[in-house]
Amino acid sequence: MADVLKVSGLNKRFGGIVVADNIDLALAKGRVLGLIGPNGAGKTSFFNLVCGVVKPDSGSITLVGQEINGLPIRERARMGLARTWQNLRLFSSLSVLDNLMLGPRAYSADNLLDVVFRPGHVADSERESRERAFAVLERTGLAGIAHQPIRDITFGQQKLVGVARALMNDAQCLLLDEPMAGVEGQAYALIQKVVRDIAASGVAICVVEHNVAFIRDLCDEGVFMFAGKVLARGTVETLIADPQLTELYFGT
Amino acid sequence: MDYVYTILILIGLFVILASSFDLVIGHCGLISIAHPIFYAIGAYVSAMLAKEGGMPIPLAMLAGGAAAFAASVLVALPSLRVSGDYLLIASIGFQLGLIEFAKHIHSIGGAGGLTNIPPFLVNTYGRVSYVLLVLAIALLTVLFVRWLTRGPYGRMMAAMRDDELAFSMLGRNAIWVKVSIFAIGSGIAGIAGGLYAHYFRFLEPDQFGLLQSSAILTMVVVGGMRTTLGPVIGAIVLQILPQAITFFGLPPSILGPLQGLMFSGLVLVFMFARPQGLLAAPDIWAGRDSKERRDG
Structure with missing residues (x-):
């Protein structure tokens, strides 16, 4: 193997x-x-x-x-290579969905020049990540709390968000x-x-x-x-x- | 009337400075108070290019912004590679060092200051035209910062402030984000410098020191970090207050220190009584499309 x-x-x-x-x-x-x-x-x-x-x-x-x-x-x-953390390390000022949106290997706004000069390209990439994020959220049973801030969800859900965010890396x-x-x-x-x-x-x-x-x-x-x-x-x-x-x- | 125009121009310039500084310190979480030195670089470069090089003034102003942008990358890149805390030390060292250096360069006026900077717009179209130009650029700056921080780049900055290690583990480049934002904020300050230079037509190195650093910091803290209107309100209040106390007819020997005290005093009062500033930023980052996403 x-x-x-x-x-x-x-x-x-x-x-x-x-x-x-x-x-x-x-x-x-x-x-x-x-x-x-x-x-x-x-x-x-x-x-x-x-x-x-x-x-x-x-x-x-x-x-x-x-x-x-x-x-x-x-x-x-x-x-x-993706990982989760013992102490979670979630982004506490972001929603569940936004935590996941930062997870793909290539992020929509990694290049600031794209943000300023190719907004259409960035918007497409954002849409793609959002679809993938929702697919991962479905899979992990978190779709219902996608827009909740991290601090408003249970500890078990936070653990799942950690795993879900790592899954975005593919x-x-x-x-x-x-x-x-x-x-x-x-x-x-x-x-x-x-x-x-x-x-x-x-x-x-x-x-x-x-x-x-x-x-x-x-x-x-x-x-x-x-x-x-x-x-x-x-x-x-x-x-x-x-x-x-x-x-x-x-x-x- | 000229007095009112001048106040309006100063307010506009400080809106640009406070808003761009909020991008750096508030949104990106970069601890630096050397914003005035990039204002100074923009002012001096623009003034010298127009005065000695005969460059058209709008181009000279843009070149001033570009020079501030480039200088800020040179300061930020090495210090941020070491650690985030180094930026504060490196940038203050750069600020104070460059001010001392400028005092000894006769070709840019030395400690006595640079005079006879070519004017722009005012002689042909009157002062109102310059007021409108400055206020328009102030509005553009505020809208640009709002647009950038509420988009995908803002999401990155919020995440990076929360947890830089987790941020890197997702494949994101924290140093690149920091250097980019520091350079953009400083470049905008450089443009403001050009606008200052060709209206007041006189520059001296000492005006870009720590007193100005504390003034801009106070505007952001008092107005409210990471809010669109906070730096605007902070700039207006802190520009009008020092003007207002001049009407009490105090002697200059008291007036000067009193204005300095006011800035640091206000920061202290706000730190204890209302650390979020007059306007409080929401705890949770909300992108510009988050409402439609929720509804859709």
């Missing part, structure tokens, strides 16, 4: 704290990989390294065969940082279904999640991380069943 994202020999330390210790990891097309591990294992740091939020000390990161290590965050996004690789934390009921089932659907459409997905049930329901495979190291990779059942890993997870 084709590897969409391939990380090799990735290292990063902050002073004495090692957040990535020679990580080798590949994400395959259409598969959902779960990152499991206790707090401080380096799961979110792994996302930050892949996205360019944090620069690695050494190592290589390739997206569909192209080296992206060293590129600015925005370039990686424009090559088809990404080849999607990183989801704790998509289920604090979510219950309808939104839970919906996020689960959406993530499965996206994977089925051929996107490589990586999920950081503390909810073991969710990881088991959702992921094709799991990776156990501890102290910046990948300790084991396998089906979620085998990882959970491993007494050594369980001990590391819950501490002694």
Whole structure:
């Protein structure tokens, strides 16, 4: 199976704290990989390294065969890498729809000269994005609150908006940082279904999640991380069943 | 009557300055108070091109705007690449440094000032024509800022103010947005500078210092950041107030400092009592098409 994202020999330390210790990891097309591990294992740091939020000390990161290590965050996004954030990072002064409208790899107004000299072109592009945004909102069950400000919607809906905004990228690789934390009921089932659907459409997905049930329901495979190291990779059942890993997870 | 025309022209010029400054500091969230130096660059470049180069005045004014635009890119690009906070330091350094530099250049009048700048319109069509020109450009500036900030570019600026990291992760270029808006705002200030130069026909470096920075900042803060009419009201109020207190017949030794105190005092009062300004901007960004979208 084709590897969409391939990380090799990735290292990063902050002073004495090692957040990535020679990580080798590949994400395959259409598969959902779960990152499991206790707090401080380096799961979110792994996302930050892949996205360019944090620069690695050494190592290589390739997206569909192209080296992206060293590129600015925005370039990686424009090559088809999208993510959500543990603390959401939604645009609080925008509506749900406007949050999504900023998400396509090419934005209507990226070029200010177009805004001033080719207003027709910009208007067409805006219309296209709006249609796509509504399609994504339908898919994520958010169409009814498209015009609501972020602060007026529930936490579960905010989580979904985070995922929906990342979907606007039409990404080849999607990183989801704790998509289920604090979510219950309808939104839970919906996020689960959406993530499965996206994977089925051929996107490589990586999920950081503390909810073991969710990881088991959702992921094709799991990776156990501890102290910046990948300790084991396998089906979620085998990882959970491993007494050594369980001990590391819950501490002694 | 000339007095009233002059006040109207000053109001128009400060509407242009406050509105373009609101684009930079309010809408784009760029912390810089060096707006007057780009006003100065526009004024001096336009004056020198017309006076020494014999360039037609409208062209000279546009060239002044272009020079301010270019200078602002040179200041903003390196400092914004380091960090957003550097812009404040770099731009104030540029402002004060350039003012000191200008004082020592004799060919542009030095500290004594540049005199005999060629007039425009007034001698042929009277002062009213110049008032109309300035007010028309003020109106265009206000409408342009409103149009730009309520369109897709405004959506980007609002998102960038909220969360720059998330903004970059969507593939958007935050530095490019900041440099573009800083340059546009500064270019507009440069045009205002040309309009100033060919009416008052005298420029001196010191008038573009921190006192003017605080005056423009006060107009935006008092009027209301990120509102269409806020900077307009701020410019009118703060242009008329200093004129009004001259009628009390105070000696100049008190009048000057009193006007300076008034600006900083008003900012402080508003910061505590009404931080949103006289007009409050809505919390939620609304594009110009958001109403039809909701209805449609």
